Amino acid sequence: MTMEQLLTDTATALTAIRQQDLPVLQQPLDWQSKYRLLMQLGKKLPSIPEKMRQNEWLVKGCESRAWLLHYHDSANNKHYFLLDSEARIVKGLLAIMLSFINGLSQQELKQLDLQRAFDALNLKPYLSQSRSNGLNAMIMRIKANITGS
Amino acid sequence: MSDFNAAAFRQHFPFFTEQPEWIYLDNAATTHKPAAVLDAVGLFYRQQNSNVHRGTHLLSETATNLYEDARTCVQKYLNAAESAEIIFTSGTTAALNQIAYGLMHSVLKAGDRVVISALEHHANIVSWQLHCQRFGVILDVIPLQGDAASGYQLDLNAYNKLLSLNPKVVSLTQVSNALGCILPLENMLLAAKACGAITVVDGAQGIAWQVPDMQTLAADFYCFSAHKLYGPTGLGVLYGKREWLEKLTPLLGGGEMIEHVSFARSRFNQLPARLEAGTPSIAAALGLAAAIRFISTFDAEQIKSYKRLLLKTFHDGIQHIPGINLLSAQQNNAGIVTLNVQGEHPADLALLLNEQRIAVRAGQHCAMPLFELLAVPGAVRFAFAPYNQLTEVEQCLNALTQAVEILAL
DSSP, X not given: OOHHHHHHHHHHHHHHIIIXXXXXXXXXXXXXXXXXXXXXXXXXXXXXXXXXXOGGGEEOSSSSOEEEEXXXXXXXXXXXXXXXXXXXXXXXXXXXXHHHHTTBOHHHHHHOXXXXXXXXXXXXXXXXXXXXXXXXXXXXXXXXXXXXX | OOOOOHHHHHTTOHHHHHSTTOEEOBTTTOOOOOHHHXXXXXXXXXXXXXXSSOOSSHHHHHHHHHHHXXXXXXXXXXXXXXXXXXXXXXXXXXXXXXXXXXXXXXXXXXXXXXXXXTTOOTHHHHHHHHHHHHHTOEEEEEOEESOTTTOOEEOHHHHHHHHTTOOSEEEEESBOTTTOBBOOHHHHHHHHHHTTOEEEEEOTTTTTTOOOOTTTSOOSEEEEEGGGTTSOSSOEEEEEOHHHHTTOOOXXXXXXXXXEXXXXXXXXXXXXXXXXXXXXXXXXXXXXXXXXXXXXXXXXHHHHHHHHHHHHHHHHHHTTSTTEEEOSOSTTBSSEEEEEETTSOHHHHHHHHHHTTEEOEEEOTTOHHHHXXXXXXXXXXXXXXXXXXXXXXXXXXXXXXXXXXXXXX
């Protein structure tokens, strides 16, 4: 599996998540269904192969380990990512976050209100500062990647 | 069946009437506080607030008396020889750091050995490690043996071999914060003393299970945190035998810990002040005294057998849930059950339990080396306290069953 292929597959999966899964999350769901959906959604995101899960891609600050790979397309000045987590529900939450971010420019990311996006999906609590699920650590890493490029 | 009235005990804790939807099983992280503790803290700030050991005014004198009474209360609780052997710190971590720093800078020499165990919390590992390299001190670790079914224990043969190297310090936890297993401290400490070692006990998890008697336990130092004994956060106790406390180089310098300061050098104050630099957590000390008075009105043995009942009920229930991997055993356990769902990450299980308002902790519980030995990325920890009800255990088992069903998707 090449990096290029993974980036394409990830982008495709994130589009599918935005179009098919996020509208479901906006509906009132019982908590069991919500978590089942989060797990299914995480499964859609391609895994980062073991040999690519290097320490430099590891995002610290989570109860579970998560990895983030960044690709900056200088032709269109947009940012693309690969993301994986060893925890399934966490991966689903991270996938939702990435579905809002993947393919944005630095300027577009600045304007993105992720808190509001999560509110609309009834997922507000998962973004709060104190959560150790790693969403915040991941967002910080994404921002660092983008501003550093 | 124990005679302990758990429902009545729970009534003393306002948290449970104000947050009735929660099932709180994160008691190894911190316990809730009875009204008596909240009242003592509130009363201090409302009516008695003043700094200690400083003012000539009556308020300061009253505050000082209350603070010193709290010290005496802890002294009696631990059966320490004198109240000067009780040092208030910010917590167990601070106490262990003071001991390690103090001994490294005074007693220990290059080539000396310090023995800890594989069951230690990071606080009893890193506090020594911080100085080992610089001072050339060697840190030895008593390995684990056994398995989850029969219970992990320390390898006592290996311990004896380490003792034959004549360590200067043996520093052990009373109870494993990650697995709940109780160490055979009485004999281990006697063996250490027979080799001439200074003995240190991390009582953070142990204090709520078994109060030590400092006249019989062969410990030169014993530390615990108030907040794991129904008291406030931000306060810990460093007990030390006078001869050893006198030898500790102070970790913190500042007010009240000195007798005379010049810009050239300072002379330290007497115990306990020399190890209590700066304004102490006065209200928390009064809170701890209130917690000790509160818990002392109950029969410790009855509380123990009630905790064993909670543990047994939980363990029995787990047998009916498929795919649970237990890391902790029921025997010789102070009230902690650590487990994983087969093939699942503990973070996912913790999320599903949180959704059902079960407060547990997931991760490596500040015991990373232990989890490396156990070869798991972490685990979910259920830690019971006497205010937990048997009905809560049932609810928790149901929540666990639900979580397993969702994860089985």
